[in-house]
Amino acid sequence: MSYQSFDVTPISGALGAEVHGIDLSIPLSKQTFEEVHEALLDNLVIFFRDQDLTPEQQLSFARRFGGIHLHPYMKGLDDHPEVLAIIKEKDDTRTFGASWHVDQMFTEKPAMGAMLYAKELPPAGGDTLYANMYLAYDALSEGMKDMLTNVKTFAVGDRFKRLGGQSRKDVYKGVSVMANHVKDPGDVKTENEHPLVRTHPETGRKALFIGGHVQRFAGMTDEESAPLLNYLKAHTVRPEFTCRFGWKPGSLAFWDNRCTQHFAVGDYNGSRREMHRVTIQGDRPV
Ligand SMILES: O=C(O)CCC(=O)C(=O)O
Numbered sequence: 001m002s003y004q005s006f007d008v009t010p011i012s013g014a015l016g017a018e019v020h021g022i023d024l025s026i027p028l029s030k031q032t033f034e035e036v037h038e039a040l041l042d043n044l045v046i047f048f049r050d051q052d053l054t055p056e057q058q059l060s061f062a063r064r065f066g067g068i069h070l071h072p073y074m075k076g077l078d079d080h081p082e083v084l085a086i087i088k089e090k091d092d093t094r095t096f097g098a099s100w101h102v103d104q105m106f107t108e109k110p111a112m113g114a115m116l117y118a119k120e121l122p123p124a125g126g127d128t129l130y131a132n133m134y135l136a137y138d139a140l141s142e143g144m145k146d147m148l149t150n151v152k153t154f155a156v157g158d159r160f161k162r163l164g165g166q167s168r169k170d171v172y173k174g175v176s177v178m179a180n181h182v183k184d185p186g187d188v189k190t191e192n193e194h195p196l197v198r199t200h201p202e203t204g205r206k207a208l209f210i211g212g213h214v215q216r217f218a219g220m221t222d223e224e225s226a227p228l229l230n231y232l233k234a235h236t237v238r239p240e241f242t243c244r245f246g247w248k249p250g251s252l253a254f255w256d257n258r259c260t261q262h263f264a265v266g267d268y269n270g271s272r273r274e275m276h277r278v279t280i281q282g283d284r285p286v
């Protein structure tokens, strides 16, 4: 695929590409916007380098793709509530997002995508991994695809079983800023069922829709779910379905949350990392 407005360089054989030649601080022309959208659908996650963005500029870029999704549990910046600061301080021992997941999969309408912008990085480490859920689905046998057709997952937003049922506030004790930003979700429904195999609303391709928030299959017990769920969680993140992005200050990643999972690598204890995330509203998975 070639684009008129910029160059696109894939970073792995599975997904992910760097987009060169765009300044995201100025409004994109209609054609450039359409090509960015196309590059996202083609590559699942796209990366921009050397950007210099205020929260307002990052929000303007994001709003071209849809309304802004507010995280049910995490407060945004005081002056820009739609921008979530993801900060790990030097003395923190935990990393936010350090497990394979789909953003806010526990909500009724999980995000369409998210834009993460790097403000401050450790001298080394702090990469983010992404996995291609179309490839994970395509690689299954026909027998398994048939069996999974009508399966639904049950996802929760708090008190995850794999963390012993602890609350977010307790889990995030090792990421001080994030612990301070946890809020009550109020009336937002934070436990939801979704199809395990979803059809991407724009590409029409089937993808496995699974991530760390999934506790079990809907209508089944934990014990019944565990063997196949664990198999699928491991299958979806086989190395050949993934890419790894090395950040620099000013890098921005934009991922399609409908056909990917991601994982923030927590290998930089002793250094500070600060990111700004803006999340775009999605629709109900089908
Ligand atoms: O910090 C990162 O690299 C990713 C964190 C994360 O999971 C997110 O922003 O959704």
Ligand SMILES: [Fe+2]
Pocket: 097, 101, 102, 103, 262
């Ligand atoms: Fe995430």
